[in-house]
Amino acid sequence: MSQVELRRRRILIDGRPQLVLSGEVHYFRLDPGDWSDRLDKLREAGCDTVATYIPWLWHELPDRGVDLTGRTHPRRDVAGFLDLAHGKGLRAIARPGPFVMAELKNEGVPYRLYTDTPHLQPTTWDGGVVPTRTLDYLAADFLAAAEGWYAAVMPMLAARLAPRGGPVIGVQLDNEIGMLSWVSNSPDLPDERFHHPTEDRSLAVHDELGRYMRDRYRRYVAFLRDAAIRQGVDGVPFLINVHGTDEGRGRTFPIGISQLFESYRGVPQLTAGSDHYLGDLTVGNAPDLYTSNAFLAASLDADQPLTSLEFEAGSGDYAEDLSQLVPPQAVDLKTRMCVAQGNRLLNLYLFTGGRNPLLDRPVGDGNDRIAFTGERHGFAAPVDPEGRCGAAFSAVRDAFAAVRGASELLADGDEEDDGFALAFVPDHYLTEYHHPASSARAEQVADLARFRGMGPRDILARSLLLAGYSFPAVDVQSPGALPPVLVLASASTLGRAVQERLAAYVSDGGRLLLNGVLPRYDADGAPCTALADALGVRVTGRVDGTPHYFPSVVADGRPEVRVGYAQYLAGGDPVLRVAGSEAVCGVRVHHGAGVALLVATDYPAHLDFWRTCMATLGVTPRLRHDAAEPGLLLTSTVDTSGQRLLHVLNLGPSDADFALSYRDRPVLTGRRLHVPARAGVMLPYGVGVGTATLLETTCELVARTGDEVVLRPTQGPHGDLAVFDRDPADVDGGTADGPVVTATDARVRVRF
Structure with a gap:
């Protein structure tokens, strides 16, 4: 039983x-x-x-x-x-x-x-x-x-x-x-x-x-x-x-x-x-x-x-x-x-x-x-x-x-995060039904589908993940504490209660990144600019791209880039301008004890731009890599006793060679790791093996039993290491140099 x-x-x-x-x-x-x-x-x-x-x-x-x-x-x-x-x-x-x-x-x-x-x-x-x-x-x-x-x-x-x-x-x-x-x-x-x-x-x-x-x-x-x-x-x-x-x-x-x-x-x-x-x-x-x-x-x-x-x-x-x-x-x-x-x-x-x-x-x-x-x-x-x-x-x-x-x-274990959450608005997805004769409903649903969730063109979520961040989501319609930093993909429709909650959140010291458009309507279609009013920002217009018109925007110190739309904002400190005009489509606003960064355009997935946005709000990724090409997704999990796994997924079409760090500490003293295209690894980090600790390794776990651990090398001809906090008593399938074990076989068994 x-x-x-x-x-x-x-x-x-x-x-x-x-x-x-x-x-x-x-x-x-x-x-x-x-x-x-x-x-x-x-x-x-x-x-x-x-x-x-x-x-x-x-x-x-x-x-x-x-x-x-x-x-x-x-x-x-x-x-x-x-x-x-x-x-x-x-x-x-x-x-x-x-x-x-x-x-x-x-x-x-x-x-x-x-x-x-x-x-x-x-x-x-x-x-x-x-x-x-x-x-x-x-x-x-x-x-x-x-x-x-x-x-x-x-x-x-x-x-x-x-x-x-x-x-x-x-x-x-x-x-x-x-x-x-x-x-x-x-x-x-x-x-x-x-x-x-x-x-x-x-x-x-x-x-x-x-x-x-x-x-x-x-x-x-x-x-x-x-x-x-x-x-x-x-x-x-x-x-x-x-x-x-x-x-x-x-x-x-x-x-x-x-x-x-x-x-x-x-x-x-x-x-x-x-x-x-x-x-x-x-x-x-x-x-x-x-x-x-x-x-x-x-x-x-x-x-x-x-x-x-x-x-x-x-x-x-x-x-x-x-x-x-x-x-x-x-x-x-x-x-x-x-x-x-x-x-x-x-x-x-x-x-x-x-x-x-x-x-x-x-x-x-x-x-x-x-x-x-x-x-x-x-x-x-x-x-x-x-x-x-x-x-x-x-x-x-x-x-x-x-x-x-x-x-x-x-x-x-639970996934660790970088101190912010992606806002989930359930009512943004209350769109499964629309009367065929209602043009107002069709327009509302199209706007919500364009901006909600992962952001316009999905750029927001994709950029954050590929820039090295990992994050949970939080239902902003439900009671409960909000994280220090909140990222919201916003549409024109956002319920009054949520708008007012976000305004109070920023006033009380919260830091908000809003990407999409500044909301102007309640869920029932009634005009509502509670968030914009609290932040002291007005919407003054909007431009959308067409097959023959190509709106472009400029961020300080960066080349002009084409976008699909730009919403014009008045108020706050400009951070994004529409090229060839005085119009502003991105602002930083201080409100009470907090700050809001409003990016009212589908700025491309330039990872440095989005890293700068998050740094403005005080967020830095706990896991970093120096791979030349984008495509790596990094996160970590930690169990109730503090044991971790570092998760690396190479979603890209090319092999990745990189050094990895966790909370500014180089993993394996900066040793370069190799992860083939379309592959991933789960690397133990501070994991117990009986009375010993596997501090870090390039290998994956196969089994842990008492004072014995079996590891699977992942680096092939590049060579694998496992670093313990004490010398092992015996090693099969590898060699030991003090607490450092070199993997030389398909599986390595280490006993203490």
């Missing part, structure tokens, strides 16, 4: 912080004779947990009975699958819906809910049927049917919970809640006041609608949680999956957070996980993953850990059309970034492909199978439908091996 608990943003299993490395295996897409092979491959890849959807559509029979043990079809024996996984020493995460998506027809909900109760399908703005297979989450008939499904599936899971000696350590409630209505712009509209907003009231009505929908999702999740508990599922965490990446980018991911954070924040023993599909990880979209993790963490409470319930793995060939192939290095880079930011659970999605079984009753839709992908499914997975391992399999195995070697430090 194992106790599983969420506390201090950690997953505690039997009281000890642990990482959960999981992979999604769909038993219903595999013959039972293949289950053992796929679970063995899961373990070979380095996973300790298997996750799986449990589709209501598949387990409910035509007579409305439910088969969970395979009496009507061997692929319905989910109980046997979980027992087999348990027998192999694997834990399990169960995902029983009601909605499960996974390319299943009706998103995994039985056909009868659409044919027998058509009133459950929400209507569009003009009263038509929504184009997706969503249902009204809070309709009494749907909740009754969902509770009936839970009454069947949850007792089977309850009997297999970890505290009762079984494998199940977590249960996900539904999947990607709100996603279908967002992508189809079809909110649930049972309330007539939302159907036909007048243009003069459009923004206020949309704002009210977004808050109304948030509350509906909150009530829906609360119902599911209570229903699961009534059926005996208690004592393990519940999970919520947050959706939102799109076309290899994460700019829309915070829409899912905005929809759902009221559903999970503050709910005991429940946490939220990301669902990201970004393809390769490069300097272009690495800020998307980093800020998505940071924003999700900012929406969690003090006990809720950061997780990734759909952690993309595989080739990216989702349509089996070879239109996209993701290099295997991507899964290594994404793994390293996520664990460095405090993800405690990674669930590889999808780990293995399979074949979709036929429905019990033909529906005449062209294939009569449970999914719309055809017979084969999971073409891009590390293990294909036929059980063959692709290139991503070895990449996953290597990435998870690196994580396992440092798992104790990562499970009980």
